[in-house]
Amino acid sequence: MSVQTEGTDTAGGPAVRKATAAPPPGGAHAGPAAPARRGAAAPYLLLLPALLVTAVLLGWPLVKNGMLSFQNLNPRQLIQHLTEWNGVANYTEVLGGSDFWHVVERSVFFTAANVVLIMGLGTLIGLLLARLGRRMRLLLLLGLVLAWAMPVIAATTVYQWLFAQRFGVANWVLDKLGWHAMADYNWLGTQFSTFAVVTVLIVWQSIPFVAINLYAATTTIPRELYEAASLDGAGAWQSFTSVTFPFLRPFLYATTFLEVIWVFKAFPQIFAMNEGGPDRLTETLPIYAFVEGVGNQHFGVGAAISFLTILVLLVITSYYLRMVLKQEEDEL
Template sequence: MSVATDRQPAATIAPRRKRKPVLPYWLLVPAIAILVIGTGYPTAWQLFNSFREYGLAQQFGKPAPWIWFQNYTELLSDSQFWAVVLRSLVFCAVTAGATLIIGLGIALLMAAVGRTVRIMLQVSMLLAWAMPVVAAMTVWTWLFDRRRGVINYTLDKIPGVDMYRFNWLAEPLTFFFVASVIVIWMSVPFVAFSLYAGLTQVSEEVLEAADLDGASGSQRLRLVILPIIRPVMSIVLLLQIIWDLRVFTQITILQDAGSSASEFDLLGTYIYKLGTGSQHFGMAAAASVVVLIITLVVSGGYVWRIMKEDSK
């Protein structure tokens, strides 16, 4: 008797669709709520006030009439506002670019030196980064003081250079030079630490392969290292552009030590004087909305590039 050897094929079971975990989304809810309350509410309030006439009288209970786009019309037709915008964009481009270059150089230096020197660099930058802004500005104001400043004293010792009682804060060009030096000095530690963290992710095998192919030091940096850490550089540059475009404390303290004329204003101090100084809170709110739009336009390209790189 023959035994049947044919077997029925097993029924194929459709694979179950893997359910996405819900817990990560619930964990994001508190952070999103804090962001909406802490940032969304003030932004909405500024937008709301930018369409009203809101001055000193409204601070004492007088109703704020709706004037719709009148604040924006007056603001955008003011040549002084556009001068401040152009000055702020140039200042932002110079400080953000210089900060990125200097921070990258220090990050490469930390990756190249030994452990002891690297720790000394890191500790010194941490101390500079942790120093409160007002305390740091007090030191910098002393350094550039025209009567007892170390900068003038040192430069005056150079043959052919006359810096006796030179006032760095009297002219807009030298004023913003001092401001850019201070802003760069305060921002370099963050950039250097961020880029150094990116450099630690560059594998030794890739660098050894570049050496075997005969790449020079500059070629290895330009063709191997920088493309690998480009996402980190993009994020750092984006943050620097946002921070430097709305710098306020450093400019205000320097103006208190020098001149508070309109030629020494950036967007932050301009809006502050427009609101608190002139009591034109509706106009100041409109200026804040315009600055928000400028920030989104300036940083939009970098955000799009970062999202494009993440999607690859």
């Protein structure tokens, strides 16, 4: 900053002199720097309460479960308030048996089948919502929201009634259609049929999330792109592959990731339907951990199984994320 002062030069006329003011201590930018630093820290301060709640409600149970997995915790230890550390004996017992690996294989196939059906049907319904008229779209959205809002246990109870052996609606309809052998069929009597009923239930519950969010994603696609594709002679399939799908790809990746997690850890539908039966043939990893831990009162073993379940889920999701990132890099 400079100021001008008047004086008299040697010829007697006025002269103008420039005086430069000294810079403030700490540099010219010392003033705005402190507010900038405070502004940069503001988002982290706002997130701090949520992070603390998450650490208390999720972090501490995870740490506690990890500690229990290294203990021999049975009813005797609970009654006598004993803490018996047994190292990795629980993990050795679980990983050394064949039951755990059969359950892992079953869980992976069950998750894959459900996610494929959920994403396929949910995508089709979402695209249908984008093409329906206003009234029909509102009616379909209302049905999807009601299905999504239905409590899990209530929905499971309804499906138990629908597929009941003697008075179930499914058997009655199949009998009326001429398939008389299904009039008294026990849907929960075999592994395949039980998984079929549970799959229908989980897919029915999950489709609304995919369909509604995909429809919302389609509303962000500029109409001009479809008009340009139409002028180029593109049909319905060409418009989908060249315009719609590229816009929806990030959404599909993220939704598939969420559905893998949700289906893999599904517990109430399977347990309330048949408690993992018949003969424990429909147990997935969450059911297996509960039955071994709480049902058989081997709490240390159950904690080890649940911790291994988390590790299996992390392996699956990390592989999926790596595949998605690799595909995005190839596209770039």
